[in-house]
Amino acid sequence: MTVPHLTTALTGPLLELESxxxxxxxxxEHWFRSQWHNHAAPFYGSVDLRNSGFKLAPVDMNLYPGGHxxxxxxxxxxxxxxxQSAVDRVCPKAKSILLIPENHTRNTFYLQNVAALVHIxxxxxxxxxxxxxxxxxxxxxxxxxANGAVVTVEPLLRRGNRVxxxxxxxxxxxLLNNDLSAGLPDVLAGIEQNLMPPLHAGWxxxxxxxxxxxxxxxxxxxxxxxxxxxxxxxxxxxxAGGLDFHTRQGEDALAEHVAKMLDKIRIKYREYGITHDxxxxxxxxxxxxxxxxxxxxxxxxxxxxxxxxxxxxxVVKEGLEVSEVIVQEGVHTFESINDAVAEPVVxxxxxxxxxxxxxxxxxxxxxxxxxxxxxHFVPLSFETACLPDHKVGPDAPPNRFYAYGVVxxxxxLAASRELEATDPDAE
Amino acid sequence: MTVPHLTTALTGPLLELESxxxxxxxxxEHWFRSQWHNHAAPFYGSVDLRNSGFKLAPVDMNLYPGGHxxxxxxxxxxxxxxxQSAVDRVCPKAKSILLIPENHTRNTFYLQNVAALVHIxxxxxxxxxxxxxxxxxxxxxxxxxANGAVVTVEPLLRRGNRVxxxxxxxxxxxLLNNDLSAGLPDVLAGIEQNLMPPLHAGWxxxxxxxxxxxxxxxxxxxxxxxxxxxxxxxxxxxxAGGLDFHTRQGEDALAEHVAKMLDKIRIKYREYGITHDxxxxxxxxxxxxxxxxxxxxxxxxxxxxxxxxxxxxxVVKEGLEVSEVIVQEGVHTFESINDAVAEPVVxxxxxxxxxxxxxxxxxxxxxxxxxxxxxHFVPLSFETACLPDHKVGPDAPPNRFYAYGVVxxxxxLAASRELEATDPDAE
Numbered sequence: 083m084t085v086p087h088l089t090t091a092l093t094g095p096l097l098e099l100e101s102x103x104x105x106x107x108x109x110x111e112h113w114f115r116s117q118w119h120n121h122a123a124p125f126y127g128s129v130d131l132r133n134s135g136f137k138l139a140p141v142d143m144n145l146y147p148g149g150h151x152x153x154x155x156x157x158x159x160x161x162x163x164x165x166q167s168a169v170d171r172v173c174p175k176a177k178s179i180l181l182i183p184e185n186h187t188r189n190t191f192y193l194q195n196v197a198a199l200v201h202i203x204x205x206x207x208x209x210x211x212x213x214x215x216x217x218x219x220x221x222x223x224x225x226x227x228a229n230g231a232v233v234t235v236e237p238l239l240r241r242g243n244r245v246x247x248x249x250x251x252x253x254x255x256x257l258l259n260n261d262l263s264a265g266l267p268d269v270l271a272g273i274e275q276n277l278m279p280p281l282h283a284g285w286x287x288x289x290x291x292x293x294x295x296x297x298x299x300x301x302x303x304x305x306x307x308x309x310x311x312x313x314x315x316x317x318x319x320x321x322a323g324g325l326d327f328h329t330r331q332g333e334d335a336l337a338e339h340v341a342k343m344l345d346k347i348r349i350k351y352r353e354y355g356i357t358h359d360x361x362x363x364x365x366x367x368x369x370x371x372x373x374x375x376x377x378x379x380x381x382x383x384x385x386x387x388x389x390x391x392x393x394x395x396x397v398v399k400e401g402l403e404v405s406e407v408i409v410q411e412g413v414h415t416f417e418s419i420n421d422a423v424a425e426p427v428v429x430x431x432x433x434x435x436x437x438x439x440x441x442x443x444x445x446x447x448x449x450x451x452x453x454x455x456x457x458h459f460v461p462l463s464f465e466t467a468c469l470p471d472h473k474v475g476p477d478a479p480p481n482r483f484y485a486y487g488v489v490x491x492x493x494x495l496a497a498s499r500e501l502e503a504t505d506p507d508a509e
Numbered sequence: 510m511t512v513p514h515l516t517t518a519l520t521g522p523l524l525e526l527e528s529x530x531x532x533x534x535x536x537x538e539h540w541f542r543s544q545w546h547n548h549a550a551p552f553y554g555s556v557d558l559r560n561s562g563f564k565l566a567p568v569d570m571n572l573y574p575g576g577h578x579x580x581x582x583x584x585x586x587x588x589x590x591x592x593q594s595a596v597d598r599v600c601p602k603a604k605s606i607l608l609i610p611e612n613h614t615r616n617t618f619y620l621q622n623v624a625a626l627v628h629i630x631x632x633x634x635x636x637x638x639x640x641x642x643x644x645x646x647x648x649x650x651x652x653x654x655a656n657g658a659v660v661t662v663e664p665l666l667r668r669g670n671r672v673x674x675x676x677x678x679x680x681x682x683x684l685l686n687n688d689l690s691a692g693l694p695d696v697l698a699g700i701e702q703n704l705m706p707p708l709h710a711g712w713x714x715x716x717x718x719x720x721x722x723x724x725x726x727x728x729x730x731x732x733x734x735x736x737x738x739x740x741x742x743x744x745x746x747x748x749a750g751g752l753d754f755h756t757r758q759g760e761d762a763l764a765e766h767v768a769k770m771l772d773k774i775r776i777k778y779r780e781y782g783i784t785h786d787x788x789x790x791x792x793x794x795x796x797x798x799x800x801x802x803x804x805x806x807x808x809x810x811x812x813x814x815x816x817x818x819x820x821x822x823x824v825v826k827e828g829l830e831v832s833e834v835i836v837q838e839g840v841h842t843f844e845s846i847n848d849a850v851a852e853p854v855v856x857x858x859x860x861x862x863x864x865x866x867x868x869x870x871x872x873x874x875x876x877x878x879x880x881x882x883x884x885h886f887v888p889l890s891f892e893t894a895c896l897p898d899h900k901v902g903p904d905a906p907p908n909r910f911y912a913y914g915v916v917x918x919x920x921x922l923a924a925s926r927e928l929e930a931t932d933p934d935a936e
Contacts, residue, residue: 111634159894207538
């Protein structure tokens with residue numbers, strides 16, 4: 083595979099960061115081991131990274147990862163081994179797993195991800211069946227993915243303190259691949275089975291700002307460990323609430339957040355001699371799927387939004403109203419391949435990196451296929467596992483991927499701390 | 510790669526066994542998970558298998574595996590992940606590992622194995638240094654492996670209750686890749702560090718008959734789980750002691766063992782319609798390296814041995830005298846490739862299969878290179894990880910390798926039970 087190249091001339095800070103990560107590998111792995119003894123790793127997750135050449139940072143941490151079908155099939159055994167480890171940690175006596183996918187049964191690309199997940203767990207020696215929260219599914223229904231794979235979803239039922247399928251299938255592990263944007267479903271409330279991730283990880287409850295607050299701590303600890311400026315791996319963020327995009331309530335306060343953030347970024351850009359334009363991302367604090375996202379370069383841009391922009395910002399998936407946003411430092415994407423922007427996504431299961439791919443955004447002249455719902459990019463799977471190679475330069479592909487794996491695991495660790503901090507049952 | 514083919518027409522029982530293993534995969538993996546919760550997996554190990562087309566069985570279980578250099582490099586990430594798991598189980602706070610290789614510093618093929626092990630642990634994020642028991646090494650010494658890799662061995666020293674290198678390097682994990690045939694070294698006695706495998710796994714103490722007694726139990730449990738005749742995965746064995754090959758003491762008793770064993774095999778061969786000649790292997794009960802091994806087809810063959818044969822049987826590695834032998838059912842090797850016999854070896858770390866290869870015995874016309882010490886075979890690494898593929902036949906390569914991985918893990922589990930049963934510190 084052709085590895086994306088950096089299209090910015092300013093790559094010094096990244097090279098320095100990659101060098102430090104490479105040199106400190108034993109310390110880093112030791113540190114992760116001890117962290118995972120104090121903080122349970124999420125069952126699985128994916129992290130969107132941005133590499134600006136002067137900064138390498140996570141911008142999103144997904145606890146219900148889709149896109150497993152985009153991983154390099156050569157590394158399937160890694161995912162299988164990690165799945166065995168994850169299952170062993172949650173419920174060692176598990177023979178089966180009940181997987182709850184998203185409700186959108188007509189997204190045939192998403193169904194490929196479901197089929198890929200089923201395959202991973204089957205390879206790990208588990209029976210896998212799919213239970214759906216979709217009220218339209220009232221009997222076992224075979225669905226065909228874009229690649230022809232067939233998955234059968236069945237209605238979820240509640241029996242006592244357990245969620246089951248119609249024939250009584252009721253394993254000790256219930257794995258969500260549904261981000262619960264629509265709210266916490268009654269059928270899952272208070273079940274005695276191990277629900278992974280827990281209910282409070284769902285987007286009906288979860289807040290990005292909680293995640294990035296946890297990430298602040300993790301990034302600071304890690305930066306101290308390898309003696310770097312934490313800013314190199316951590317985008318600034320702040321939380322703005324009390325918004326109503328329809329009535330324009332809170333606009334000025336939001337503009338203030340944006341202005342302050344831009345000032346902070348400018349100071350750092352000056353420090354590192356970065357001449358690019360700073361920008362910030364305004365995103366719904368709860369939610370996902372690239373809805374309710376705005377990229378702005380000045381505070382004025384969030385004031386007096388036209389109706390279209392306000393509508394776009396006001397709701398996310400499942401019609402959730404947006405009243406709180408995260409204002410996040412924009413991290414430039416300077417990786418590109420054949421003139422198309424490439425953004426790395428790293429996949430993890432248990433505490434292990436199991437692969438990753440680039441989302442290659444092809445922009446105009448896009449292939450017909452890419453306009454299909456759920457597929458606005460070409461996936462380009464990582465060609466090597468995220469293991470370092472000390473015999474080549476710090477920016478050679480294996481070492482770049484290793485750095486990606488390290489930063490992604492920092493976000494995974496932050497998710498673990500975030501879920502601890504937001505656990506409603508915590509004492 | 511060309512996968513070896515079976516050169517016997519009688520493959521029905523194997524096909525049946527492979528089918529049952531494939532169908533029972535979820536039960537098998539579930540069973541292993543529960544077994545590993547009751548029995549700690551050895552740190553690592555390799556298992557020699559024999560596939561006769563009607564029987565698939567382990568014939569040797571090595572707790573100090575060499576040959577890691579022969580594994581498919583594509584699966585290195587699997588070994589790295591398993592190594593992280595193994596280290597985490599033994600000493601989560603480990604930053605480093607002290608590896609003790611065999612003493613034979615001039616076996617450049619063995620040194621490739623040491624370099625491969627070092628690489629695996631380095632990739633797992635550990636500092637690795639090599640301490641040697643070899644009294645001839647009195648200062649750090651760089652040794653060059655056959656492939657040009659350089660490893661540096663250093664003298665082992667004792668400080669209080671710890672084994673250390675000269676500069677005080679003293680990690681919490683001390684990993685033996687030396688089978689201690691020469692006896693239990695004082696420098697390791699009673700150290701407070703985690704010594705893996707434990708001292709009583711060394712060939713100065715370990716007995717094959719203890720291993721196969723534990724394997725009897727494991728094979729019976731597993732056979733019940735998937736409803737098969739345990740004989741299909743388990744070679745008969747018996748223990749014969751009180752031998753002195755020099756004075757011919759115990760010859761008749763040994764002949765009696767051989768006769769009884771051949772009778773038992775004949776009964777099974779009749780049951781399964783097998784027309785091949787039964788044979789038994791007589792091996793030193795303690796020891797390794799293919800020394801002190803005899804293949805016999807009648808009891809008369811062990812009586813009145815000539816001087817050469819007696820000398821061959823009487824000592825194994827490091828000059829250990831042989832007074833006890835294991836009489837083991839011979840399992841025909843009917844896998845071959847290009848007319849050369851191929852024997853599978855499966856490698857495991859922690860509870861995971863991390864790869865394997867065929868020892869292809871080339872016999873005459875052998876390449877010059879193969880006559881080098883320690884290298885009497887061509888290694889042919891498995892082309893796939895040992896994961897099943899339910900879409901192809903039970904004897905397709907991925908499924909055959911999965912069956913190999915299952916039987917090898919049975920032997921690993923037997924080693925775990927064996928080490929529990931023979932632990933001198935057990936209560």
